[in-house]
Amino acid sequence: MYEFDYRRPNTLDEALEALRTAPDGKLLAGGQTLLPTLKQRLANPSDLIDLAHIQDLKGISVEGDTLVIGAMTRHAEVATSPDVRARIPALAELAGDIGDRQVRNRGTIGGSIANNDPAADYPAACLGLNATITTDRREIGADDFFTDLFETALVEDEVVVAVRFPVPVRAAYMKFKNPASRYAIVGVFVAQNSDGVRVAVTGAGASGVFRVPEMEAALAADFATGAIEGIAVPQDDLNSDIHASAEYRAHLVGVMARRAVAACG
Amino acid sequence: MTVTVSMTVNGEVVSGEVEPRTLLVQFLRDQLRLTGTHIGCDTSQCGACVVHVDGVSVKSCTMLAVQAENAAITTIEGLADGERLHPMQEAFRENHGLQCGYCTPGMVMSAIDLVRDRPDITEDEIRKGIDGNLCRCTGYHNIVKSIKAGAQAMKG
Structure with a gap:
């Protein structure tokens, strides 16, 4: 690791101030991606600004038909929260299958979505459930938030405060994971929401998480596995790497989508 | 530049001077000489370095010592009760x-x-x-x- 200065703000305002004044500051959430990245010297920030002591960024609450999860809430907390399990069990299951147990005890939802790894799980849930990302200054819809590989709509000094998930009618997430890294080779989140059906795919897209409008339309008309049989996603826009070819990923999108629909019951 | 960290390790309050980039596992092994916690990889995958931080298991190679400020750490050395194994x-x-x-x-x-x-x-x-x-x-x-x-x- 290269050297850096460490800052420990107690409020969001202090964190924003630290971020503005540092020559090249980076926010430290759970650190489960950032620290391995620093260990490999793939990044060289001047300052790490640790968000762990800001109480306003933590916790899970229910506001009417919306589940609100603070940015610094750990995956293990989401996985075991009675509120999440009762309202969006698919989200609890997704959180409980991220990485391994030790990663889930440290990793956070805010860190995951701000990083926007193209094979991460939470982006699929955000897009599938039409979540809204609350930052220190605005609200960003999931459709606008995830812009490209490791890129989001967040500006340089913006901090994710919470993610707001509308409670769906039903939803499920199916992941075909890489057995070593446990990242999704393909993960599909299917949700029947009050305003329509969404199908969000992670792990496969060359530009990160994406929706499949043809499947959404078919499922809106008939929410059954048969409705999406034969709907293929174009291979041109999919990743091809040592883990899986674009052709294989395209196949897996169909399989995982049908399994997710079946799991919705 | 170094900073002071304090935490409770296996029931004892300890403190030390570390660089911010010092990993918790390095602090435990190199400064406290608690070498039961192992380093088996450099990629956060192997789990040889797992310790408990405030009661839950964490990979101490993927946490900075400064992040453990005021935390209660248990390492493998803290499990046995004298000669009696956990x-x-x-x-x-x-x-x-x-x-x-x-x-x-x-x-x-x-x-x-x-x-x-x-x-x-x-x-x-x-x-x-x-x-x-x-x-x-x-x-x-x-x-x-x-x-x-x-x-x-x-x-x-």
Whole structure:
């Protein structure tokens, strides 16, 4: 690791101030991606600004038909929260299958979505459930938030405060994971929401998480596995790497989508 | 530039001077000389470095020492009561849950966190629960057996 200065703000305002004044500051959430990245010297920030002591960024609450999860809430907390399990069990299951147990005890939802790894799980849930990302200054819809590989709509000094998930009618997430890294080779989140059906795919897209409008339309008309049989996603826009070819990923999108629909019951 | 960190390790309050980039595992091993916590990889995958931070299992190679400020840490050295092994350590010994022993401290720390209040945990749940810990010699069979026995022993 290269050297850096460490800052420990107690409020969001202090964190924003630290971020503005540092020559090249980076926010430290759970650190489960950032620290391995620093260990490999793939990044060289001047300052790490640790968000762990800001109480306003933590916790899970229910506001009417919306589940609100603070940015610094750990995956293990989401996985075991009675509120999440009762309202969006698919989200609890997704959180409980991220990485391994030790990663889930440290990793956070805010860190995951701000990083926007193209094979991460939470982006699929955000897009599938039409979540809204609350930052220190605005609200960003999931459709606008995830812009490209490791890129989001967040500006340089913006901090994710919470993610707001509308409670769906039903939803499920199916992941075909890489057995070593446990990242999704393909993960599909299917949700029947009050305003329509969404199908969000992670792990496969060359530009990160994406929706499949043809499947959404078919499922809106008939929410059954048969409705999406034969709907293929174009291979041109999919990743091809040592883990899986674009052709294989395209196949897996169909399989995982049908399994997710079946799991919705 | 160094900073001072203070934390409780195995029941004792300790402090030290570290660079911000010092990992918790480096602080434990190099400064406190608690070398039971191992480093088996450089990629956060192997789990040989698992310790408990405020009661939950964490990879100490993927946490900075400064992030553990004021936290309560338990390492493998903090489990036994004098000469009497922790029930999970005893279960690993009884069931031959180790060969070379390199992964064992991390396995035991992960196992204790996994089975806490779950004496009847199933083999499937154990196998899934330790997927953050790699062992390159036993093939896991006896590790799973050990954890199952340890879970029962911890009940009493």
